[in-house]
Amino acid sequence: MSSFRAPVSSSKEVFRDDLFKGKVLFCTGGRSGICYRVVETMMSHGVDAAIIGRDAKGLAESAQALEKATGQTCLPASADVRDPKQLEKAVKETVDKFGKIDFVICGAAGNFLAPIQGLSSNAFKTVIDIDLLGTYRTIKATLPYIRESEGSYLHISATLHYRGLPYQAHVSAAKAGVDSLSNVLAVEEGPRGVRSNVIAPGPIGNTEGMSRLTPKGTNPENGVPLGRMGDTGDIANAAVFLFSPAASWITGTVTVVDGGEHHIRESLLPYPQSVLAPEKVKDLIKGKL
Numbered sequence: 527m528s529s530f531r532a533p534v535s536s537s538k539e540v541f542r543d544d545l546f547k548g549k550v551l552f553c554t555g556g557r558s559g560i561c562y563r564v565v566e567t568m569m570s571h572g573v574d575a576a577i578i579g580r581d582a583k584g585l586a587e588s589a590q591a592l593e594k595a596t597g598q599t600c601l602p603a604s605a606d607v608r609d610p611k612q613l614e615k616a617v618k619e620t621v622d623k624f625g626k627i628d629f630v631i632c633g634a635a636g637n638f639l640a641p642i643q644g645l646s647s648n649a650f651k652t653v654i655d656i657d658l659l660g661t662y663r664t665i666k667a668t669l670p671y672i673r674e675s676e677g678s679y680l681h682i683s684a685t686l687h688y689r690g691l692p693y694q695a696h697v698s699a700a701k702a703g704v705d706s707l708s709n710v711l712a713v714e715e716g717p718r719g720v721r722s723n724v725i726a727p728g729p730i731g732n733t734e735g736m737s738r739l740t741p742k743g744t745n746p747e748n749g750v751p752l753g754r755m756g757d758t759g760d761i762a763n764a765a766v767f768l769f770s771p772a773a774s775w776i777t778g779t780v781t782v783v784d785g786g787e788h789h790i791r792e793s794l795l796p797y798p799q800s801v802l803a804p805e806k807v808k809d810l811i812k813g814k815l
Contacts (some may be wrong), residue, residue, distance in 0.1 A: 555633030607660030676719030713776030728784020
């Protein structure tokens with residue numbers, strides 16, 4: 527399979543440097559991981575950005591690093607997507623700073639491995655509150671400005687809910703809701719010039735989420751038809767396209783960026799042993815079962 531391990535192309539090889547000059551991006555979950563890379567790539571094409579998260583210190587450090595890497599302006603706006611008032615404050619700070627918002631990335635998320643029998647109502651609710659309700663609150667807080675700019679939304683989802691994947695009931699329900707919410711947003715706001723799309727990443731290497739969710743002793747790369755783990759740059763390249771004028775007639779879609787992995791996915795935990803006797807697989811799971 528090594529012949530298929532093509533390197534990730536730089537967005538600069540495809541899109542012009544000033545593609546997003548004069549545009550403003552608002553991103554939840556932009557402090558680290560996939561969303562950080564998307565913001566960095568967008569900024570490298572001229573966008574100014576606000577990154578939103580709960581860790582004020584971490585946000586400030588990430589914003590400084592983004593500015594240094596791209597030469598653009600990045601505003602760290604501390605907010606918890608579970609609190610509508612905090613989100614509204616972050617939106618106001620962004621508009622006060624930049625005068626508008628053109629693009630929104632709904633990327634705040636939480637996940638962990640747990641079977642339904644071991645998943646408390648509160649734990650289930652927490653993931654729904656961050657992933658799904660957090661997306662809804664972000665839309666509500668930013669929509670007046672996206673209407674004004676005839677801008678675009680991008681939601682970071684997953685492929686976990688395409689099949690019944692054990693130990694992922696909470697995030698599967700949340701991401702299925704995100705996909706549906708984006709579809710309705712696209713239909714309701716399309717006549718106002720607003721677009722809404724979803725990117726569904728597959729297994730992305732060197733991310734906190736993948737590290738936490740991959741059972742010990744397994745290699746997710748073995749189940750990817752294109753022969754390699756995904757890179758955050760793969761998601762960033764897709765995001766640049768979907769925000770670009772080249773995608774001006776694309777809305778209400780889900781773009782799967784996973785090297786074909788979801789077509790042949792098997793449970794990384796042994797099945798049916800993992801659902802019949804969860805205590806026997808707890809040593810394979812990173813963190814508490």
